[in-house]
Amino acid sequence: MTSKRSGHVLLGINVLVLGYLPAAWKTPLLKKDSFIDADYWANLGRTAERGTLDALFLADGPLLGDPAYDANPIRLEPTVNWGQVAAATSRVGLVATASSTFNDPFELAERLLSWDHQTGGRAAWNVVTTRGVPAARNFGMPDIPFRDDRYERASEFVDVVRALWDSAATNSDVHHHGEFFHVEGRLRVPPSKQGRPIIFQAGGSSQGRALAGRVAEGVFAAELTKNQAIEHYRLVKGFARDYGRSPDDIKILPGLLLSLGSTEEEARRRSDELHDAGPASYSIGWLSQAIGYDASKLELDEPFPEDVLGPLNDTQTFSGSVGFRESIIAQIRKTNPTVREYLKQTRYTGSGHAGFVGTPEQLADHIEDWFHAGAIDGFNLQPDRLIDGLAVIVDEVVPILRKRGLYRHEYETETLREHFRAASPTPAF
Amino acid sequence: MTAPYLALGLAGPHLVELSASRALLSRWDALPVAFSVLGIDRVDGSTPAPVTLASSAVGATLAGATKHGRFFIAAAPQRDHPYNIARRVASLAHLSHGRSGLLIGIRDGYAPEGPRQAPAWGGAGLGGGAPLNAQTAYDAARAVRALEQSWPHSSIIGNRETGILVESNRIVHVDLDDSFAIAGPLNAPEPATGASVIAWYAATAADNPPGSDPIELIIGDAGSVPVVALGKEPPARGVAGVVLRAGLEHSMDDLLDTAERWLAEGFALVAPGGSLRDALGLSAPAPLPATARAAFPVPRPHVAL
Numbered sequence: 001m002t003s004k005r006s007g008h009v010l011l012g013i014n015v016l017v018l019g020y021l022p023a024a025w026k027t028p029l030l031k032k033d034s035f036i037d038a039d040y041w042a043n044l045g046r047t048a049e050r051g052t053l054d055a056l057f058l059a060d061g062p063l064l065g066d067p068a069y070d071a072n073p074i075r076l077e078p079t080v081n082w083g084q085v086a087a088a089t090s091r092v093g094l095v096a097t098a099s100s101t102f103n104d105p106f107e108l109a110e111r112l113l114s115w116d117h118q119t120g121g122r123a124a125w126n127v128v129t130t131r132g133v134p135a136a137r138n139f140g141m142p143d144i145p146f147r148d149d150r151y152e153r154a155s156e157f158v159d160v161v162r163a164l165w166d167s168a169a170t171n172s173d174v175h176h177h178g179e180f181f182h183v184e185g186r187l188r189v190p191p192s193k194q195g196r197p198i199i200f201q202a203g204g205s206s207q208g209r210a211l212a213g214r215v216a217e218g219v220f221a222a223e224l225t226k227n228q229a230i231e232h233y234r235l236v237k238g239f240a241r242d243y244g245r246s247p248d249d250i251k252i253l254p255g256l257l258l259s260l261g262s263t264e265e266e267a268r269r270r271s272d273e274l275h276d277a278g279p280a281s282y283s284i285g286w287l288s289q290a291i292g293y294d295a296s297k298l299e300l301d302e303p304f305p306e307d308v309l310g311p312l313n314d315t316q317t318f319s320g321s322v323g324f325r326e327s328i329i330a331q332i333r334k335t336n337p338t339v340r341e342y343l344k345q346t347r348y349t350g351s352g353h354a355g356f357v358g359t360p361e362q363l364a365d366h367i368e369d370w371f372h373a374g375a376i377d378g379f380n381l382q383p384d385r386l387i388d389g390l391a392v393i394v395d396e397v398v399p400i401l402r403k404r405g406l407y408r409h410e411y412e413t414e415t416l417r418e419h420f421r422a423a424s425p426t427p428a429f
Numbered sequence: 430m431t432a433p434y435l436a437l438g439l440a441g442p443h444l445v446e447l448s449a450s451r452a453l454l455s456r457w458d459a460l461p462v463a464f465s466v467l468g469i470d471r472v473d474g475s476t477p478a479p480v481t482l483a484s485s486a487v488g489a490t491l492a493g494a495t496k497h498g499r500f501f502i503a504a505a506p507q508r509d510h511p512y513n514i515a516r517r518v519a520s521l522a523h524l525s526h527g528r529s530g531l532l533i534g535i536r537d538g539y540a541p542e543g544p545r546q547a548p549a550w551g552g553a554g555l556g557g558g559a560p561l562n563a564q565t566a567y568d569a570a571r572a573v574r575a576l577e578q579s580w581p582h583s584s585i586i587g588n589r590e591t592g593i594l595v596e597s598n599r600i601v602h603v604d605l606d607d608s609f610a611i612a613g614p615l616n617a618p619e620p621a622t623g624a625s626v627i628a629w630y631a632a633t634a635a636d637n638p639p640g641s642d643p644i645e646l647i648i649g650d651a652g653s654v655p656v657v658a659l660g661k662e663p664p665a666r667g668v669a670g671v672v673l674r675a676g677l678e679h680s681m682d683d684l685l686d687t688a689e690r691w692l693a694e695g696f697a698l699v700a701p702g703g704s705l706r707d708a709l710g711l712s713a714p715a716p717l718p719a720t721a722r723a724a725f726p727v728p729r730p731h732v733a734l
Contacts (some may be wrong), residue, residue, distance in 0.1 A: 025587065025594050032587025032594070036523040036618060038492065062512055064580070064616035068597040068728035075616040080520040083489025104553040106540055107508040114486035118448060138512045140557045140610035153554070180554035185541035188481050190445060279592065279731030
């Protein structure tokens with residue numbers, strides 16, 4: 001890509017409760033229960049608006065992982081949490097994850113459109129199919145449906161939700177009789193300022209990308225390398241075109257795990273300290289889940305054996321993310337590290353999502369590079385610890401991007417859909 | 430005899446009107462009523478109004494935009510599941526500092542019924558579901574209560590020395606298996622103000638819940654807090670409180686005007702602010718039995734890689 005893109009990038013923040021690193025809660029800047037404190041969440045919203053950021057993103061699932069050492073598994077319900085934050089903010093977009101497996105499409109459609117109405121048209125629904133047996137057991141099921149079934153259901157689920165959102169505008173009943181759902185009725189919720197919520201899709205499986213190409217307006221992608229990101233960017237935009245949509249109708253924002261410092265050394269020190277303050281068992285547990293192999297059985301000081309890196313025996317029952325696994329295996333094959341080296345390396349390079357450790361200037365360079373390479377429309381930034389990490393993005397990274405003409409100085413649009421439309425168009429490919 | 434307290438019943442159009450107006454929100458927030466029901470028409474057998482909003486979405490707005498007013502959200506397990514309801518109830522309680530509660534209904538007046546063989550939650554297409562009756566709603570209320578209590582708030586210790594944030598071995602499964610099979614635990618802790626108040630709607634004695642615990646308040650003519658339509662006179666008989674319910678022909682201003690007048694004419698004033706449980710003078714519910722199955726092992730101080 002040689003010609004420079006015009007316009008600005010999209011910047012979202014993936015709010016992993018207190019930050020993506022398990023030890024984020026240990027800072028004296030936080031109370032022991034900040035993760036359930038309304039002021040903590042409202043302040044995140046206000047800080048994001050100070051930087052004219054496009055959106056705040058919240059992951060979700062109807063299950064609890066062990067919160068013994070980490071606030072990350074704690075999940076306030078996103079439409080409620082972002083609804084409260086919406087009352088404290090006026091422009092920042094709010095992305096709520098909700099499962100297409102463990103909801104009824106009528107109730108979720110009504111709730112999402114109501115919430116979008118309440119935010120003044122700043123809402124987005126991130127569609128996930130949800131993995132994990134504990135979620136199934138909260139809904140009377142012994143196990144989750146197979147991946148293909150979950151995506152077939154997700155596809156029909158999204159169609160029902162969109163039809164119901166349309167019904168709110170037309171006042172005409174939906175008559176849907178499909179494989180999974182039967183709905184005769186309509187929503188009585190007033191359409192929102194942006195009509196209806198933006199639809200996001202996260203996940204890098206082939207079924208997920210196809211669903212994104214058909215219906216999503218935003219994709220939260222997982223990319224470790226620029227070349228891989230360019231390839232997937234073109235693939236998903238191509239899917240959109242195959243469905244008769246404009247590539248501009250779908251914005252692609254990979255996640256980027258961040259530790260920032262005023263020098264590179266300071267950033268590495270911050271990252272090291274936060275990592276060392278968290279439990280080692282987490283890294284091993286995370287790796288096991290991510291690659292579908294019990295990593296505690298691996299020799300820490302040996303390279304990964306070939307059988308660990310091969311194709312999955314059964315993608316249907318694999319409980320991790322196919323997209324994450326793909327990017328992790330590619331990374332391991334590239335440098336052939338020992339298991340311990342890999343686990344330490346991922347401190348700086350990311351794990352599933354790409355990682356970045358450096359200065360605000362270097363981060364701006366990185367964003368600019370990937371943007372002009374046609375790998376992204378923006379990034380979903382994931383600070384190591386939000387309570388002080390978000391302010392660095394807002395007060396130091398954003399001004400650099402503004403100076404380079406890559407970001408707006410003030411909000412020029414009101415709704416999330418308008419924020420998306422105002423961003424840089426897709427470069428030719 | 431103690432004067433009854435006043436509460437407000439809002440139907441769909443009032444939710445839209447109230448949440449869109451800073452002036453109305455401010456007026457609502459200052460009113461010395463016990464609580465408001467957000468979308469009482471969703472569960473009281475009314476015909477659906479031309480417009481409404483999901484009750485929890487309005488609750489979230491009130492949690493963020495007001496400081497004092499207390500409210501019940503209305504939900505029914507018709508197109509909704511108790512785990513999902515419990516999540517919204519607990520989240521609202523955290524974010525509103527305990528100003529919120531749940532009015533559980535049997536039917537959702539705004540939702541289409543699910544499949545004939547399982548009209549409650551069967552529409553989710555997961556193979557489960559239950560009859561659309563009082564027992565199902567009651568079981569949903571029991572599940573919401575158990576889930577809200579499955580993670581004790583006091584287990585959050587934040588010990589920086591040992592690296593233990595939560596004594597997660599104190600979090601328990603709920604292991605319910607009645608109208609809904611739910612393992613639990615909930616993925617948020619119990620609110621600092623305790624488990625949310627759960628109310629039931631009963632217009633006649635036949636509508637009463639099949640059991641008492643965890644139902645702490647019965648709204649409607651069969652309960653301790655009858656509903657009076659705006660335009661009618663308040664009841665003369667001794668009751669704990671009265672829900673003044675606006676009709677579709679009334680605006681929020683009409684409702685607030687009448688409420689202010691009634692409050693001046695002898696209803697007990699309930700000071701704005703504080704938790705819904707405290708405002709209603711309800712004691713904390715009993716905790717889950719100590720025999721409940723631990724969800725996680727005892728956390729150990731950790732070591733770095």
